[in-house]
Amino acid sequence: MLRHRNLPHLLLQAREHLLAGFRPILRQFGVTEQQWRVMRTLNERGPMEPNQLADACLILSPSLTRMLASMEEAGLVLRERSATDQRRQLISLTGHCRGLIAEIEPLIDARYGELEQQVGTEQLRQVYGALDDLLGSFAPLPPGGTTGSES
Numbered sequence: 723m724l725r726h727r728n729l730p731h732l733l734l735q736a737r738e739h740l741l742a743g744f745r746p747i748l749r750q751f752g753v754t755e756q757q758w759r760v761m762r763t764l765n766e767r768g769p770m771e772p773n774q775l776a777d778a779c780l781i782l783s784p785s786l787t788r789m790l791a792s793m794e795e796a797g798l799v800l801r802e803r804s805a806t807d808q809r810r811q812l813i814s815l816t817g818h819c820r821g822l823i824a825e826i827e828p829l830i831d832a833r834y835g836e837l838e839q840q841v842g843t844e845q846l847r848q849v850y851g852a853l854d855d856l857l858g859s860f861a862p863l864p865p866g867g868t869t870g871s872e873s
Contacts, residue, residue, distance in 0.1 A: 743837065747829045751822060756781055756789060758826075761798065761815065765823050769802075769814035777863070798822070 741755065748758050759779045764770065770778065776786045790813060793799045798819040804810035815823070838846055 743833050751826055761819060761823055764815050769812040771810060772813060775813055
């Protein structure tokens with residue numbers, strides 16, 4: 723018998739409970755969880771190279787490549803060649819996508835407010851602190867060394 727609780731499983735359970743409150747918002751706008759991660763990351767950090775974006779979003783590169791193609795077709799992202807090196811691409815948000823984010827953000831913020839009401843401000847602060855401490859105790863993942871998690 724193992725002496726430790728299954729921490730990865732507990733974290734997945736917590737993730738699923740948390741996402742259950744956000745999924746309806748994203749579905750309302752026809753956005754997947756992974757697309758929202760890409761949109762939010764680009765909105766916060768600005769244009770990025772695909773490999774940087776994959777690492778930041780914890781999405782495997784082949785999956786991100788397919789996703790970016792569909793997001794480009796939907797008018798959500800632009801793929802542009804780097805001015806300094808034509809072999810490199812930069813991914814950025816379109817104006818349409820920025821407008822979509824502006825519509826989604828207040829609903830996401832409201833959901834975080836509900837979460838804070840449900841869990842309590844102090845407990846939520848403690849969870850953030852504990853997760854920051856836990857993540858800070860790990861060595862950084864190597865580039866392209868995502869967890870393999872697709873969601």
